[in-house]
Amino acid sequence: MEKKSQKHGNSVVKMRDVAALADVSIATVSRYLNGNLDRMSTETANRVADAIDKLNYVPNSAARQMVKKSSGLVAVIAGNIDDFFSTEMFKGINAMLESKGYVGVLFDSNSDLDREKRLMQIVSNQIFDGAILQPYNAVSVIQDTIKRPMPIVIADREIEQSPWPQIVTNNYEIARQATQYYKDKGFKRVIMITSSLTMAANRRDRYYGIQSVINNIDVLEVSEKSYNHKKVLQQLVTLINGSQEDTLIFALKERWLTEFIPRLFYKGLIDDKHVAVTGFSDTGTAQYIDPKTKLISQDPYLIGADSGEVMVNLLEGKKQEPEKIIVPAKFG
Amino acid sequence: MEKKSQKHGNSVVKMRDVAALADVSIATVSRYLNGNLDRMSTETANRVADAIDKLNYVPNSAARQMVKKSSGLVAVIAGNIDDFFSTEMFKGINAMLESKGYVGVLFDSNSDLDREKRLMQIVSNQIFDGAILQPYNAVSVIQDTIKRPMPIVIADREIEQSPWPQIVTNNYEIARQATQYYKDKGFKRVIMITSSLTMAANRRDRYYGIQSVINNIDVLEVSEKSYNHKKVLQQLVTLINGSQEDTLIFALKERWLTEFIPRLFYKGLIDDKHVAVTGFSDTGTAQYIDPKTKLISQDPYLIGADSGEVMVNLLEGKKQEPEKIIVPAKFG
Structure with a gap:
């Protein structure tokens, strides 16, 4: 960063500076900025x-507004397509995009920060008209990676002072509401099953929501990539039996509900009086395990549809503040 | 068809005929055939x-072999991305493609024949290097829709006399094997839960496999797009109670296992002696419902990896017969 300011001070960097440093024509830089990349190696x-990176070049609006050939394709980079949430969100995105003649194509970050970055590079260097991201990486990384000016929408992740519109669910509030329901019934302790908390802000928001009501929490982190089912189940049983307090098992993700909770029911460990269970559910499948269990249901399809609609507005040149749209989840 | 032969007889249609009819230059037709479509409306x-369609034009090898700009992107059109099978297959495809510098992008047919056709049109008209399909449409429709000569691989669907390589699982054989296991234990009747049988050949293959061993089958078709969970469950209970014969419940898809079977367990309807359950399982989640249940597990990741490998060979110009690769499923 220091080197940048030394070399270029505050003088305005022009497109020709970029062309000179890259040893290409101004036309090539312009084509790059406008996404005409198919004849470019x-x-x-x-x-x-x-x-562009070294010079910290910010394209002016004239460069940006040069007529751009549209491919009609919008890239969607999902966190992990094995999650029903991601695929259902994509279906919502597509429904909205296609009503306006665009088509969404899905990329899979596979819960991997580096991979997500590589995919953002590809999207930036290919013919996509815009990108809808469900990102793990920080704002600065996204900005450094997607160099080409293109409409960006953030779905399902809450980002402080986001430069882009974001469509999120009320993770903190709904986790708080569900926990309060059980606290009122006398539950004093939580066992929380979650994927890595450091990876995703929405999981942390849920955690903080629970914590704001019940502070006595055992956190059981399960790796999405590899875990021993039997061992995790054993850990759960040990945790349940390790306290006399009435305990709420809180799964931050449907997958952990469907994989571990049926066996706890069979073992007679969940009685809804001393041990109850709740969690985030996207498909409703978890409901089939025990119809009496109260769950939090998100609406990934609607989050997707809203994200698609904001993207279409950006593509059609309608001004859009980097607003935050909240699609509330429901409990009960 | 008659009109075509009347107009053009058996004379060889040339690229210039296509150009003339389309009212474009020969260069434009050539660019179309080679996938250089970004500057083309x-x-x-x-x-x-x-x-090309009207003239029934078949590009000669010279036209095909003109130097083609690669985007590095391979389109994958999946049947329905809500199925773990499809997303896991995509992960396998990507692992193989990326080891050779390509990237897979996912399109979702959403269990819709028309939609799949539209997506094939888009893939044909955009900058993709190749297409891996998990198709519902027939060979002739695919051929009529993907006009641009590009490598095509068929994944997970068995097609008679396929002009393209296909990577499939042994649906018939494994369904037969599982049914035989229960027949040997005295089961004489099957209740089969499935999505639409007319939609997909692999489901029919499974059905025929079961039928080759036990002929007494009640078929319960459930629509993937909309169904009443309670009603389907009631139908299942009625079917189970409707016969004195020892009955095997056979789910052709994991989703139907996870959505309906837990409740049957709770109701005490499955005892493994008079009523047993089996089915196709992709995630292993179904196993968590009851560890004693024997299931058929496919390997969508490996089917994907093999499809990706065949695609890479085609992209690298290695000759590949339209062979059939079988990735066997396992029972037990």
Whole structure:
């Protein structure tokens, strides 16, 4: 960063500076910025991207507004397509995009920060008209990676001071509401099953929501990539039996409900009086395990549809503040 | 068809005929055939596609072998991305593609024949290097829709006399094997839960496999798009109670196992002696419902990886017969 300011001070960096550093024509830089990349080698595109990065070049509106050829394709980079939430959100996105003649194509980050970054690079260097992200990476990484000016929408992740519109659910509030319901019934302790808390802000928001009501929480983190089912189940049983307090088992993700809760029912460990269970459910499948269990249901399809609608507005040049749209989840 | 032969007889249709009918230059037709579509309006591309169709034009190898710009993107059109099978297959495809510098992007047919056709049109008209399909449509429809010569691989669907390589599982054999296991234990009747049988050949293959061993089958078709959970459950209970014969419940899809079977267990209707359950399971989640239940497990990741490998070979110009690769499922 220091090197940048030394070299270029506060003087305005022009497109020709980028062209000179990348050793390409101004036309090539312009084509890069406008996404006309099909006749450009990946090496050239990367050189232009590097030059933009080194010079901290911000394209002016004239460069941005040059007529751009639309592919009609919108990239959607999902956190992990094995989650029903991601695929259902994509269906919602597509329903909205297609009503306006666009088509969404799905990329899979596979719960991997580096992979997500690589996919953002590809999207930036290919012919996509816009990108809808469900990101793990921080704002600064996204900004450094997607160099080409293109409409960006953030779905399902809450970002402080986001430069882009974001469509999220009320993770904190709904987790708080569910926990309060059980606290009122006398539950004093929580066993929380979750994927890595450091990976995703929405999981942390849920955790904080629970914590704001019941502070006595045992956190059981399960790796999405590899875990021993029997061992996790044993840990759960040990935790349940490890306290006399009435305990609420809170799964931050439907997958952990469907994989571990049926066996706890069979073992007679869940009686709804001393041990109850709740959690986030996307498909309703968890409901089939025990119809009396109260669950939190999100609406990934609607989150997707709203994200698609905001994207269409951006693509059609309608001004859009980097607003936050909240699609509330329901408990009960 | 008659009109075609009247107009053009058996004379060889040339690229210039296509250009003339489409009212574009020969260079434009060539660019279309080689997938250089980014500077071509959708309207022009459609006109060229229509002309190719009307004239029944078959590009000669010279046209095909003109240097083609690669985007590095391979389109994957999945049957329904809400199925874990599809997303896991996509992960397998990607693992193989990415080891060779390609990236897979996922399209969702959403169990809809028309939609799948529209997606194939888009893939044909955009910058994808190849397409991996898990198709509902027939060979002739695929051939009529994907006009641009590009490598095509068929995943998870068995097609008679396929012009493309296909990677499938042994649906018939494994369904037969599982049914035989229960027949040997004295089961004489099957209740089969399935999505629409007319939609997909692999479901029919499973049905025929069961039928080859036990002929007394009640088929319960459930629509993937909308169904009443309570009603289906009631139908199942009625079917179970409707016969004195020892009955095997056979779910052709994991989703029907996880959605309906837990409640049957709770109701005490499954005892493994007079009423047993089996079915196709992709995630292993179904196993958590009852560890004693024997299931058929497919390997969607491996089916994907094999499909990706065949695609890479095609992209690298290695000759590949339209062979059939079988990735066997396991029972037990």
